[in-house]
Amino acid sequence: MPEKVIIRSIISPHQRESFTQFIPLSPDMTREIGRTVKEIFDSLGGAALLxxxxxxxxKPNGIDAKAYCYTRPEVVRAVIEYWQSAGARQVYLMENSTQANYTRVVFEVNGYRDICRDTGAIPLYLDEEKTIGFEFTGRKSIYDGDPRGYDRSHCEMPVTVTEKLIRRRDENLYVNVPKLKTHSMAGVTLGIKNQWGFPVHTSRGHDHNYNLPYKLTDVLSLLRPDVTLIEGIEGTVYGHYPVTALADRCVKPFRVLIGSLNVAAADLAGAKILGLDRADVAHLDQAIKRNLTGGVTGLDDIELEGDFSTLENIDILGDKPSSGKYPADLFDFFPWDVKVLKGKELACREGCVNNPLTLLQVLFHDHNGRGGWTLVMGKGFDPDEIDEIQGRVLVAGHCAIEEVAERLVKRLGKKKVYLSGxxxxxxATAEAMFHLMKVNPVSFLPRRRGAAVLAFLMARLHGSKSRVPNPLSHLIKMV
Incomplete structure (x- = not known):
């Protein structure tokens, strides 16, 4: 049986201002979102799904409080209020934000905490919970003879996820609310990728390379959402973490909501709106190959309902490139005075390449970060090229550290060499770049800084396991 996917357009106009100004949605659009969320959930089963x-x-996409990175609060509120009206005993809003963030701080700044106060939903800061371990099985370990296997197969996940959504999944409804975004390391970040928020930070840094698609599907093998609602009020191209100064290039006002009981079906539809297919999204391809998608293997397995009769050649805004695909890789606009050296043997866009480059671009364009240093990533370097490096240098990733760090420290000294493993x-990358580029970490809090500082202290008091830069890292070399 085909899996139903509902795609509904939001008719209310989006903001007329430049997207470099991130502003709340209009009252008319907010009300329409509430009606549309209800119609989608009702069509998928409504209260009978409890x-x-x-x-x-x-589970929204609450990776950060940066503009256009997270699920719109207006949609999150509508989702919470729907399930409350449908008869839920309690609604929980849960997240474990991306590395370099405390979830409690993100909720305070992006408005999620206000929603919980207003609606009575209970916020769950997953980074503050005890954890339970799992073994990932998507690939063998390098220690079992596979040179491209996992560096670390063990993964820790918060107790709410393990107890409520894995072991007692038959008792609790799990609603996944990602944002419609391309991703410079994963092709897209939709329903399946949104679950990467469940492993704790120390379980995410290893194998964030060519093995990332396998680990994303490992998480999917442990738990799958009961309902997925992709928020596409805006979508992002050129990756998942758009530079605000470039938002008019990187943000697309698609004004759609995509709902399904099958996360892979929802992801295939969302990817197609971005012009991307199964072949463009390695983790989606892996999920299908591992039979984790409920029989869905492509668009032929989707029964489309709502405001679109077909996904073939879909071009909502009429501005797709001639290739038919919106760009997922980073916009090519980097500081001219930061020299970037990539290894010739290996340089993984999923890890040591596009993670540092994303942050470099944001610090330069949005925070007036300084250059005048060198970024080294990957493996397979010409020793003469390494010996030509002068001044300060950031060595990103364990491959580059193992190959060139000692050589650089011996010649330049520890004070000029920064390491992110x-x-x-x-x-660690953020701590290095904050110091190299003289950017105060507090500048990443776009609003409510007083409340955010209090939330920062509370997160530490509650034992958050998040890896977060030192607030003084712009003044003191930490790595």
Missing amino acids: KSSRDVYV ECNDLA
């Missing part, structure tokens, strides 16, 4: 506990766990230790 399980024996009548508890609902909502694993495949993606984003907190």
Whole structure:
């Protein structure tokens, strides 16, 4: 049987101002979103989807408080209020934000905490919980003879996820509410990728390379959403973390909501709106190959309802490139005075390449970050090229560290060499770049800084396991 996917357009006009100004949605659009969310959930089963506990766990994309990175609060509110009116005993809003963030701080700044106060939903800061371990099985370990296998197969996940959504999945409703975004390391970040928020930070940095698609599907093998609603009021191209100064290039006002009981079906539809197919999204392809998609293998397995009769050649805004695909890789506009050296043997866009480049671009364009230094990533370097490096240098990723760090420290000294290990230790990368580019970490809080500082202290008091840059890292070399 084909899986139903509902795509509904939001008719109310979007903002007329430049997208470099991130502003709340209009009252008319907010009301229309509430009606449309209700229509989609009703069509998917509504109150009949509630399980024996009548508890609902909502997982938005709350990676950060940066503009256009997270699920719109207006949609999150509509989702919470729908399930409350449908008879939920309790609605929980849960997240474990991306590396370099405390979830409690993100909720305070992006408005999610206000929604919880207004609606009575209970916020769950997953980074503050105890954890339970799992073994990922998508690939063998490098220690079992596979040179491209996992560096680390063990993964820790918060107790709410393990107890409520895995072991007691038959009792609790799990609603996944990602944002419609391309991703420079994963093709897209939709329903399946949204679950990467469940592993704790220390379980994310390893294998954030060519093995990332396998680990994303490992998480899917442990739990799958009961309902997925993709928020596409805006979508992002050129990756998942758009530079605000470039928002008019990177943000697309698609004004759609996509709902399905099958996360892979929802993701295929969302990817197609972005012009991307199964072949463009490695983790979606892996999920299908591992039979984790409920029989869905492509668009032929989708029964489309709503405001679109077909996904073939869909071009909502009429501005798709001639290739038919919106760009997922980073916009090519980087500081001219930061020299970037990539290894010739290996340089993974999923990890040591596009993670640092994303942050470099944001710090330069949105925070007036300074250049005058060198970024080294990957493996397979010409020793003469390394010996030509002068001044300060950031070595990103364990491959580059193992190959060139000692050579650089011996010649330049520890004060000029910054190290960020694993495949993606984003907190260490941020600490290095804050110091190199003289950007105060507090500038990443676009509003409500007083409340955010209090939330920062509370997160530490509650034992958050998040890896977060030192607030003084712009003044003191930490790595």
